[in-house]
Amino acid sequence: MLISDNLKHLLQVLADGHFHSGTELARVLAVSRTAVWKHLQSLAELGIDVVGVHGKGYRLQKPLQLLDAGQIEAHLDAWIVPLLRGIDIHAVIASTNAYLMEIANRSQISGRVCLAEYQTAGKGRRGRAWVSPFGHNIYLSIVWHYPGGPAAIAGLSLAVGIAVVRALRKLGIDEVNLKWPNDIYWRGRKLAGILIEVSGESGGPCHAVIGLGLNVYLPGRQAETIEQAWVDLQQIAGDEIILQRNRLVALLLNEMLPIIAGFEPAMLRNHVEEWREYDCMRGREATLFIGQQRFDGVVRGIDDQGLLLMESGEGEIRAFASGEVSFRAS
Incomplete structure (x- = not known):
């Protein structure tokens, strides 16, 4: 997907979050009102919500700060x-x-x-x-x-x-x-x-x-x-x-x-x-997935090497170097 210079310019104008009339946008972009409408539709395809109000024009649902x-x-x-x-x-x-x-x-x-x-x-x-x-x-x-x-x-x-x-x-x-x-x-x-x-x-x-x-x-x-x-x-x-x-x-x-x-x-x-200090899993029941393998237990934090510690139902604590952890419903 490419973004045209006109679309970039339109974003820069609308980025302030204020209303801009279709006439103003057409003038600034040097295009027709129909072209403005098509550009606004393209913004929606990018996940940018545009609000249109009769008599006021168009503005972004939320303000925008482009990266610089x-x-x-x-x-x-x-x-x-x-x-x-x-x-x-x-x-x-x-x-x-x-x-x-x-x-x-x-x-x-x-x-x-x-x-x-x-x-x-x-x-x-x-x-x-x-x-x-x-x-x-x-x-x-x-x-x-x-x-x-x-x-x-x-x-x-x-x-x-x-x-x-x-x-x-x-x-x-x-x-x-x-x-x-x-x-x-x-x-x-x-x-x-x-x-x-x-x-x-x-x-x-x-x-x-x-x-x-x-x-x-x-x-x-x-x-x-x-x-x-x-x-x-x-x-x-x-x-x-x-x-x-x-x-x-x-x-x-x-x-x-x-x-x-x-x-x-x-x-x-x-x-x-x-x-x-930031660990949000310690003491919680969880499931660890390693490929197709599954391990259920209680998270006991990490060891000094950063390995995940999990305690099984039998009280055995195992250390894991990799895997994906999911919270279990309590």
């Missing part, structure tokens, strides 16, 4: 800038993770960041689709090269989760928790997810693409396909948060980049206690 590299960089901490090797912002892309993975396969670059307003093939764990309406959320990926190979980044998703919680707290979002191994929750509902994809030799250098999908605002009709309890920042903090997307990206990079750049397994020990 200059605004993001203005909010970055000075000591973070040397870790950054460029910010690529795409109006439409298949997947920010896939984009950086393709770049990483051709080079050993570290610190490249990719952001998108809209993903046509955004993905979560186990190949699930990630709902990606245009301009409303954060779709962020970072690539980093690790000479030590995949074994050198065991537990990275736990550390990145802590970075996300820290960033959200600086934005004033409290009661944020972590669900092993890579989900961010707020009051029992999913707010964000982390997806790390690794490519390289098992015993040699590798590159990792760390992807984050964070719900800032999910229009109701876009969220109808989500099968689990979810929440967005707009529900937590109100409409003003929608206009802080660029600042939010900077806060995330301020926290994520140092952890990603300096990560090694021994470093995880420095984060385990903080991760445990």
Whole structure:
């Protein structure tokens, strides 16, 4: 899907959330009223809700802040800038993770960041689709090269989760928790997810693409396909948060980049206690899925290596390095 220059211009005009008449929009875009109407229909296809009121014109259901590299960089901490090797912002892309993975396969670059307003093939764990309406959320990926190979980044998703919680707290979002191994929750509902994809030799250098999908605002009709309890920042903090997307990206990079750049397994020990503070599963009944295998039990937290501890009905505690955990109804 391509977005025309006229459609981008229309979004920039409507982004203020105010009403604009069809005549005004036609004049600004130098197109006919019919063309304006067609552009408005295209916005709906991107997941952007437009309100039309006779005699007043058109406005977005919610205000919009488009991503801007200059605004993001203005909010970055000075000591973070040397870790950054460029910010690529795409109006439409298949997947920010896939984009950086393709770049990483051709080079050993570290610190490249990719952001998108809209993903046509955004993905979560186990190949699930990630709902990606245009301009409303954060779709962020970072690539980093690790000479030590995949074994050198065991537990990275736990550390990145802590970075996300820290960033959200600086934005004033409290009661944020972590669900092993890579989900961010707020009051029992999913707010964000982390997806790390690794490519390289098992015993040699590798590159990792760390992807984050964070719900800032999910229009109701876009969220109808989500099968689990979810929440967005707009529900937590109100409409003003929608206009802080660029600042939010900077806060995330301020926290994520140092952890990603300096990560090694021994470093995880420095984060385990903080991760445990945010653990939303400890003491709860859950089911762990590893492929077709299923394990039922009570979550007993994580060990010092970041492995999930689960206690079976017989009282045996086992440690798991991977898998997907689902809450069980109490």
